[in-house]
Amino acid sequence: MAEFKLKIRRYDPESGSAPYWDEHTVELEPHRSVLEGILQARNENDGSIGVRCSCRAAICGSCGVRVNGKPGLACHTHLGAALESAGEDGVIEVEPMGNMPIIKDLIVDMDAVHWKKIQRVTPWLIGKQPVPEREYIVSRESMIDVTQSMACIQCGACVSDCLSMEVDPLFVGPAALAKAYRFVGDPRDGAHEQRLKDLSEDKHGIYDCTHCFKCIEACPKGVAPMNQIMRLRRIAGNDFQIKDRNNGERHEAAFVSNIERNGILHEADLLPDSYGGKFHPRAVPELISSLPIVVTALLRRKMTLGKALLHPHTAPDGVKRIFEVVEGREERNEFNLYISGTDAEAEASPEVAAAIEAAEPAGVAPEGTEGSSG
Amino acid sequence: MPAYDVLIIGAGLAGQRAAIAAAKTGATIAILSKVHPVRSHSVAAAGGINAAISPVDDWRSHAYDTIKGSDFLGDQDAIEIMCREAPAEVMWLEHAGVTFHRNQKGEMDLRAFGGASMKRTAYVADITGQALLHVLYEQLMKYHEVIDRYEEWFVTSLITNEGACVGAVAREIRSGKIETFTAKSVILASGGAGQCFQPTTNALICTGDGIAQAYQIGAPLMDMEMVQYHPTTLAENGFLITEGARGEGAHLLNSEGERFMEKYAPNKMELASRDVVSRAEQTEILEGRGVGPDKQGIYLDITVVPRKRTLEALREIVNIGKDFAGVDITREPIIIQPGMHYMMGGVKTDFNGATEVPGLYAAGEVACVSVHGGNRLGANSLLDTLIFGRRSGEHAAERALAMQMPAASDEQLIHDREMIAEILARLKSGRRISEIKQELGTTMNRYAAVYRDEAGLQSAHEVVRRLKEEAKTVYVDDKGAVFNQDLLGAIELDYMLDCAETIVVAALERKESRGAQFRTDYPERNDAQWLKHIDVSRNGGDVPKISYSEVTITDWQPEARTY
Ligand SMILES: Cc1cc2nc3c(=O)[nH]c(=O)nc-3n(C[C@H](O)[C@H](O)[C@H](O)COP(=O)(O)OP(=O)(O)OC[C@H]3O[C@@H](n4cnc5c(N)ncnc54)[C@H](O)[C@@H]3O)c2cc1C
Ligand code: SF4
Ligand code: SF4
Ligand code: FES
Numbered sequence: 001m002a003e004f005k006l007k008i009r010r011y012d013p014e015s016g017s018a019p020y021w022d023e024h025t026v027e028l029e030p031h032r033s034v035l036e037g038i039l040q041a042r043n044e045n046d047g048s049i050g051v052r053c054s055c056r057a058a059i060c061g062s063c064g065v066r067v068n069g070k071p072g073l074a075c076h077t078h079l080g081a082a083l084e085s086a087g088e089d090g091v092i093e094v095e096p097m098g099n100m101p102i103i104k105d106l107i108v109d110m111d112a113v114h115w116k117k118i119q120r121v122t123p124w125l126i127g128k129q130p131v132p133e134r135e136y137i138v139s140r141e142s143m144i145d146v147t148q149s150m151a152c153i154q155c156g157a158c159v160s161d162c163l164s165m166e167v168d169p170l171f172v173g174p175a176a177l178a179k180a181y182r183f184v185g186d187p188r189d190g191a192h193e194q195r196l197k198d199l200s201e202d203k204h205g206i207y208d209c210t211h212c213f214k215c216i217e218a219c220p221k222g223v224a225p226m227n228q229i230m231r232l233r234r235i236a237g238n239d240f241q242i243k244d245r246n247n248g249e250r251h252e253a254a255f256v257s258n259i260e261r262n263g264i265l266h267e268a269d270l271l272p273d274s275y276g277g278k279f280h281p282r283a284v285p286e287l288i289s290s291l292p293i294v295v296t297a298l299l300r301r302k303m304t305l306g307k308a309l310l311h312p313h314t315a316p317d318g319v320k321r322i323f324e325v326v327e328g329r330e331e332r333n334e335f336n337l338y339i340s341g342t343d344a345e346a347e348a349s350p351e352v353a354a355a356i357e358a359a360e361p362a363g364v365a366p367e368g369t370e371g372s373s374g
Numbered sequence: 375m376p377a378y379d380v381l382i383i384g385a386g387l388a389g390q391r392a393a394i395a396a397a398k399t400g401a402t403i404a405i406l407s408k409v410h411p412v413r414s415h416s417v418a419a420a421g422g423i424n425a426a427i428s429p430v431d432d433w434r435s436h437a438y439d440t441i442k443g444s445d446f447l448g449d450q451d452a453i454e455i456m457c458r459e460a461p462a463e464v465m466w467l468e469h470a471g472v473t474f475h476r477n478q479k480g481e482m483d484l485r486a487f488g489g490a491s492m493k494r495t496a497y498v499a500d501i502t503g504q505a506l507l508h509v510l511y512e513q514l515m516k517y518h519e520v521i522d523r524y525e526e527w528f529v530t531s532l533i534t535n536e537g538a539c540v541g542a543v544a545r546e547i548r549s550g551k552i553e554t555f556t557a558k559s560v561i562l563a564s565g566g567a568g569q570c571f572q573p574t575t576n577a578l579i580c581t582g583d584g585i586a587q588a589y590q591i592g593a594p595l596m597d598m599e600m601v602q603y604h605p606t607t608l609a610e611n612g613f614l615i616t617e618g619a620r621g622e623g624a625h626l627l628n629s630e631g632e633r634f635m636e637k638y639a640p641n642k643m644e645l646a647s648r649d650v651v652s653r654a655e656q657t658e659i660l661e662g663r664g665v666g667p668d669k670q671g672i673y674l675d676i677t678v679v680p681r682k683r684t685l686e687a688l689r690e691i692v693n694i695g696k697d698f699a700g701v702d703i704t705r706e707p708i709i710i711q712p713g714m715h716y717m718m719g720g721v722k723t724d725f726n727g728a729t730e731v732p733g734l735y736a737a738g739e740v741a742c743v744s745v746h747g748g749n750r751l752g753a754n755s756l757l758d759t760l761i762f763g764r765r766s767g768e769h770a771a772e773r774a775l776a777m778q779m780p781a782a783s784d785e786q787l788i789h790d791r792e793m794i795a796e797i798l799a800r801l802k803s804g805r806r807i808s809e810i811k812q813e814l815g816t817t818m819n820r821y822a823a824v825y826r827d828e829a830g831l832q833s834a835h836e837v838v839r840r841l842k843e844e845a846k847t848v849y850v851d852d853k854g855a856v857f858n859q860d861l862l863g864a865i866e867l868d869y870m871l872d873c874a875e876t877i878v879v880a881a882l883e884r885k886e887s888r889g890a891q892f893r894t895d896y897p898e899r900n901d902a903q904w905l906k907h908i909d910v911s912r913n914g915g916d917v918p919k920i921s922y923s924e925v926t927i928t929d930w931q932p933e934a935r936t937y
Contacts, residue, residue, distance in 0.1 A: 012854065012856075013856050014854050014856055031698075042808075043807075043808030044806070044808070046851055047806070047807065047850055047851035047859075047863070048851045048852035048853075048854070048858075050857045051859075052409075053578060054409055054413050054415070054578050054579045055413075055415070055417065055418050055577045055578075056578065056611065056613075057418065057613050057698065058693070058697065059417055059418050059504060059690070060409075060412075060413040060414075060417050060418070060577065061412065061413060061417075062409065062410075062413045078697075103548060103857060104856050104857045105857075110410070119515055119518075123512050123515055124471065124512040124513060124515060124516040125470065125471030125512070127469055127471075133465075134427075134465055134481075135465060135468045135474070135481060135482050136468065136469075137479070137480040137481060138476060138480050139476065140476040140477065140480065140483075143473045143474065143475060144499075144686070146473050147475075147498060147499055147501070150473050150501070150504070150505050151499075151504070153412075153417070153504065154412055154508075186473070188471070
C-alpha cells in the first residue's frame with residue numbers, strides 16, 4: 001500500500017461559488033487506478049464527489065477526465081504512473097475534460113458537444129443494395145480494419161484536447177470523424193462518396209484538422225482518430241477525386257507523392273509543399289502508420305527514421321513497384337492494430353510480399369521502430 | 375406528464391433491441407436509462423454471440439447444448455425459440471452494421487465456446503458486446519424521430535393501477551426533476567445484480583434495480599439461486615478474461631503444472647460448461663493446488679495460442695492483462711479464479727417477455743425466461759437479450775396498440791419524492807453506503823458462491839436482514855439536486871439487498887445440487903424432487919414467499935451430465 005494525494009477539481013452549480021480544488025489522501029497499491037482513488041475518497045470521505053463511472057475496466061467510456069492536465073480515462077491511469085507525471089508537490093491533479101461545459105465536479109456535458117458531433121456524421125450504416133439474404137461477403141481485413149474505429153468507446157478524451165476544436169468549436173472533431181471512417185472503410189456501406197463529399201466540403205470537416213496528435217495521445221483504445229482522418233482524406237482525394245473548397249486535398253496529394261518520389265517521407269520536402277499548420281516532431285512515424293501497411297512495413301523494416309529524415313533519398317525501385325502494385329489493385333486493404341498487434345510485422349498478400357522482398361534497402365540498415373499503434 | 379405506448383427501462387442490448395422492434399409497429403416509444411445507453415453493461419461482453427449459422431450446424435444442436443448446459447432446468451419451449459431464431463437475428467445485426475470477424479472466404483467466422491458441441495460463436499475481436507451495443511445505438515440515432523431517449527434518467531419505481539403496470543417514476547439525474555411516465559406497456563430491461571457480490575465481473579451500475587422494482591409490485595422472480603461464477607476472473611478486481619481465450623485454446627494449470635480439467639471433464643477439458651470448470655478450479659484450490667501468493671488462484675496459460683492470433687482476436691484481454699495485472703498474456707500465464715459473473719434468475723416471464731403482472735414485460739439479464747436454467751452457456755446471454763428484447767418489444771407494442779392509455783396516479787411520485795427527502799434528511803449517525811455494500815458483497819461471495827451449505831446460507835440471510843435494517847439509516851453527504859450520485863447509491867443499496875435476500879432464500883430452498891448451485895450438504899442432483907423452478911415473490915409483506923413452477927420439457931429428457 002502507498003499513500004497518494006489527489007487534488008480533485010470541484011464545482012457545484014447549485015452553490016453559486018466558483019470551482020475549487022479539493023484534496024484527499026487515499027491508500028492503494030500503485031497499480032490501482034486513479035478512478036479507484038477517487039472512489040475511495042468518495043466512499044470514505046465525501047460522497048458528494050461527482051464522477052461518471054461504471055465498468056472500471058476502460059470499456060464503458062464513462063470516466064473521461066484530465067489527470068495532471070492530460071485527457072484519458074481515470075480507470076485506465078495507474079496511480080503510480082499518475083504520480084510520476086504529477087508536479088513537484090507530488091499531488092495528482094484530476095480535472096474535468098476540456099472543450100465541453102462542466103455540469104458538476106468531473107462531469108461534463110457530452111451531449112452538448114460530443115454526441116451532437118457524432119449525430120452530424122450520419123452515424124449509421126447505409127447498407128449497399130441489394131441486401132444479401134445472409135451476411136455481406138467482405139474481406140476479412142476490411143472488417144478488422146473498421147473494428148479499429150469500432151473500438152471507440154465514445155469517452156470524449158480526444159475531444160477534450162483537440163486543438164482545432166479549441167479554435168473552431170464547430171469542427172466535427174476526432175471521435176466523430178473516426179466514426180465516419182467506420183462507415184467509409186466499411187465495404188457494406190453504400191454512401192461512401194456522399195459521406196466524403198459532405199465531410200470534405202464542410203469547412204469544419206476533414207480538412208479542419210491540424211495534425212496536432214493530441215487525439216492519438218489521448219485515446220485509450222488505440223483508435224488513433226487522426227489516422228482515420230488521414231485515411232478519409234486520402235480516400236476522398238485519391239479514390240473519389242473530391243476537390244474541396246478548402247484545398248485540403250492538395251496537402252494530402254503532396255504527402256503521398258513525396259513518399260513515392262523519395263521512397264520515404266522527406267519532411268523537409270513536405271513542409272513547404274503542404275503543411276502550413278502545426279507540425280509535431282512525432283508526426284512522421286504517426287503519419288507513416290496511417291499509410292497502407294505494405295508501405296509501413298517496408299519503411300519500418302528497411303529504414304531508420306533518423307537517417308531518413310536527415311538525408312535526401314531517391315525512391316528505390318522497390319518502393320515505386322509497391323506503389324504500383326498497391327495502387328493498381330481493385331481492392332485496397334487498410335491494416336491496423338488488430339492485424340499488426342504490437343509487432344510491426346505486417347501481413348501482406350504474396351504479390352505484395354514479393355515486391356517488398358524485391359525492394360532492397362537503399363543503403364540503410366534494417367531497423368524496426370516500435371509499433372505506434374499500441 | 376409524458377405518456378407513451380411503450381416505455382422501456384434500460385438501454386443495454388435488451389432495451390435497445392426492444393425499442394427498435396417496437397418502433398417498427400408505429401407505437402410511440404420512450405427508452406430510459408440511468409447511464410448513457412452506450413455505457414450500459416452490455417458493452418463489456420467480450421467473447422461473442424451464439425447462433426447455428428454454419429451450414430453443418432443445426433439449431434437443435436444449439437438447443438440441446440443449451441439444455442444440457444442448463445442442467446435440464448431451462449424451459450425447452452423458450453430455448454427452442456431462442457435457438458431457432460438466432461441465425462436470423464445475427465444476420466439482422468450484420469445488416470445493421472456489426473463488423474463481425476470474417477474467415478478467408480469473407481463469411482462470418484465462428485469461434486469455439488464452452489459447452490458447445492461445435493464452433494458456433496460469432497464475434498468481433500473480443501469487443502463483441504461493445505460492437506453490438508454501439509451498432510444498436512447507431513440505429514437508435516437513426517430512428518431518433520420515433521424513439522424518445524431519456525438518457526441519464528433514473529427509474530425509482532414502477533406504477534400499478536388495479537394490478538396492472540401502467541408506468542414508472544423517474545428522476546432526471548442532471549436536474550433532480552422527478553416525473554411520472556404513463557405507459558400502456560412497460561418493458562424492464564435494466565440488467566443484472568452482480569454488485570450484490572464482491573468481487574464481481576459486473577459494472578458498478580449492475581445493482582438489480584429492475585429485479586427489485588418488479589418484486590416490489592408483486593411480480594414473481596424465478597431461478598434466483600442460480601448465480602454463475604465465471605472460471606476466469608482476476609482475483610484483485612474481478613475483471614473478466616473472456617471464455618474466448620479458452621475457445622482459442624488456452625489451458626488451465628494448477629500448482630503442479632497439470633491440466634487438471636482432464637480429471638473433471640476429459641472430453642471437453644477447458645471448454646466444459648462454466649459451472650463445471652469453476653467447481654473444478656475451486657476444488658483444486660481447496661485441495662491445496664492453487665497458485666499465487668495465497669494459493670487462491672489458477673494459471674490460465676494463453677501462451678499456447680499463437681501470438682499473432684492472440685493479438686488479433688483477444689486484444690482487449692491483452693490490454694487487461696497489461697493494464698490491470700501487469701502481465702503480458704502472450705508470454706506468461708496469468709492468475710485467475712472463479713468470480714461472480716451472471717444472474718441466471720430474474721423476473722419470471724413467458725417467451726414473449728410477459729411477466730405475471732399485466733402490462734409489465736422483462737427482457738435481458740433482469741428477466742428469467744428461463745433459457746439458462748441452472749447454468750448459462752457463454753455467448754448465450756447476448757443472444758437472450760436480443761431475441762427476447764425483440765419479442766417483448768413486439769408483444770408490448772401489440773398489446774399497447776389495442777388499448778387506451780391507462781391512468782397513472784401521482785401517488786407513487788409523491789411517495790418517491792418523500793422517500794428522497796427522507797434520505798437527504800438523515801442524521802450523520804448512520805453507516806456509510808460503501809460499508810454496507812462491501813459487507814453485503816463479501817458475505818454473498820463467501821456463502822452464496824461456488825460451494826454452498828445450509829449453515830453458510832443461514833448466516834448470509836441473517837447478515838442481509840441486518841443490513842436491510844441498517845440501510846434504512848445510511849447517511850448521504852450530497853444534499854444537492856444536480857447529479858446527486860450519493861442519493862442514487864442509497865436507493866440502489868435497497869435494490870441490492872432485496873435481490874440478495876431472494877438469492878439466499880432460493881438457495882436455501884433448493885436442497886440439491888444442479889447447475890451453478892452446489893450444496894455440499896446435498897451434493898447430488900435430485901430430479902424426482904427438484905426438477906422444478908423456485909419462484910420467489912413478496913406476499914404483500916416484507917418476507918419472500920416461495921412457490922414452484924414446472925420446467926417445460928419438449929424433446930429432451932433429463933439425463934446425467936458429463937463433459
Ligand atoms: C465482463 C462481461 C463479459 C460478458 N461477455 C459475454 C459474452 O461474451 N457473451 C454473452 O452472451 N454474454 C456476455 N456477458 C453477459 C452479458 O453481457 C449481459 O448479460 C447482457 O449484456 C445484459 O444485457 P441487458 O441488456 O440485459 O442489460 P445491461 O446491458 O446491463 O443494461 C441495463 C440497462 O438498464 C439501465 N438501468 C438499470 N437500472 C436502471 C434504473 N434504475 N433506471 C434507469 N435505467 C436503469 C442501465 O442504465 C442500462 O442501460 C458478459 C458479461 C460481463 C459482465
Ligand atoms: S490531430 Fe486533428 S483531430 Fe486530432 S486533436 Fe489534433 S486537430 Fe484535433
Ligand atoms: S476516439 Fe478514443 S479518445 Fe476519442 S472518444 Fe473514441 S475512444 Fe475516446
Ligand atoms: S469506468 Fe468505464 S471506462 Fe472508466
